[in-house]
Amino acid sequence: MEKPVGMILAGGLSRRMGGGDKGLLRLDGAPILSHIVRRIAPQVSTLLLNANGPAARFGLDLTVVPDSLPERPGPLAGILAGLDYVAEHLPQARFLLTVPSDCPFLPDDLGDRLHIAAARNGAACAASGGRVHGVVGLWPVAARQDLRHLLVVDRVRRVDSWLGRVGAVAVDWPAIPYDPFFNVNTPDDLAAAESMARS
Numbered sequence: 001m002e003k004p005v006g007m008i009l010a011g012g013l014s015r016r017m018g019g020g021d022k023g024l025l026r027l028d029g030a031p032i033l034s035h036i037v038r039r040i041a042p043q044v045s046t047l048l049l050n051a052n053g054p055a056a057r058f059g060l061d062l063t064v065v066p067d068s069l070p071e072r073p074g075p076l077a078g079i080l081a082g083l084d085y086v087a088e089h090l091p092q093a094r095f096l097l098t099v100p101s102d103c104p105f106l107p108d109d110l111g112d113r114l115h116i117a118a119a120r121n122g123a124a125c126a127a128s129g130g131r132v133h134g135v136v137g138l139w140p141v142a143a144r145q146d147l148r149h150l151l152v153v154d155r156v157r158r159v160d161s162w163l164g165r166v167g168a169v170a171v172d173w174p175a176i177p178y179d180p181f182f183n184v185n186t187p188d189d190l191a192a193a194e195s196m197a198r199s
Contacts (some may be wrong), residue, residue, distance in 0.1 A: 001115060005093045006044030007082040008036055009075050009135060010051040010058075010101035011103050021057070022184055023101035028197035033058065034185060035104040043111030044097055046090060050078035074157045075100070075135045076147065083144035096139050100183060103136070104193060107180040111173050114138035123168040129175035136160035136181060137168055 010023045010033070023033035033049075037060065041047050048063050049055075052072065053066035065085045067077045075098075082096050088174040095118060097111055107113075110126065117124035125137035139147075143166050150156050150165055162168075173180055177199075184190050 001114060002045065003045040004095035004096070004097045004111060004115060004138060005046050005048065005082075005086050005090055005110070006040050006097045006099070007048040007050055007065065007078070008033065008040070008062075009103050010049055010070065011075075011078045021051075021101070024058070025184065025190060027104055027184070027190065027193055031103055032104045033060065036099060036101065036106060037062075039101060039106045039108060040097075040110070043070070043108070044060070045093065046081060048085065050081055050095055050098075057094075069151060073151060074159075076151055076157060076159060076162055079139060079162075080144060080147045080151060083141050083147065086141050087144060094141060096141060098139065100137050103181055103186045104184070105178060105180050105182055105196065106136075107173055110136070111131040111138075117169050117171045121167060121169040123166040124171050125163060125168045126173060126181055127170040128173045128179050128181050131181075132163070132170050133181045134163050134168075135191060137163075137167065139168075163173075 024031050048065050050065050052066050065081050069077045086093050086096050100169050114124040126133045178196050184193050
């Protein structure tokens with residue numbers, strides 16, 4: 001099975017965590033980003049990092065792709081930046097897998113299961129515990145102009161609107177014994193993630 005290009009979305013402002021880069025918060029002795037890289041890198045052909053500002057602060061050997069749209073219009077801008085980068089630099093790739101920088105427990109079969117669903121339906125995203133995780137998805141590079149139109153012309157930033165436009169099918173994972181898409185948004189979430197990592 002063809003491996004997609006992967007990208008970690010780390011371009012947000014992390015307001016609920018008090019600002020800064022959530023991916024650099026330490027979990028079980030290492031930055032959250034390092035946990036994500038360890039889980040996702042084997043599932044993709046190339047791994048990119050979407051981030052704004054100085055790239056050196058991450059200390060990772062990853063190509064950093066900044067948002068191309070002004071005013072940081074949310075995670076869809078990061079997905080668009082990734083699709084544009086792949087189209088220009090990796091034209092043989094058909095899909096981009098995106099994951100957020102605050103989900104340290106991503107499943108080892110994420111890329112394969114989303115790829116199977118996207119091959120049938122065009123695009124796919126993850127779901128668990130009755131919730132859809134719209135930025136954890138596999139996107140066709142050919143849909144990048146549709147996403148640009150949604151953001152620039154329609155001025156729509158809601159991830160749900162993109163899911164509908166690209167026809168993404170949700171692929172479900174069990175949330176027991178823990179939700180693999182648990183994300184760290186607050187200090188309490190980080191404490192809960194520490195407990196999960198230890199167990």
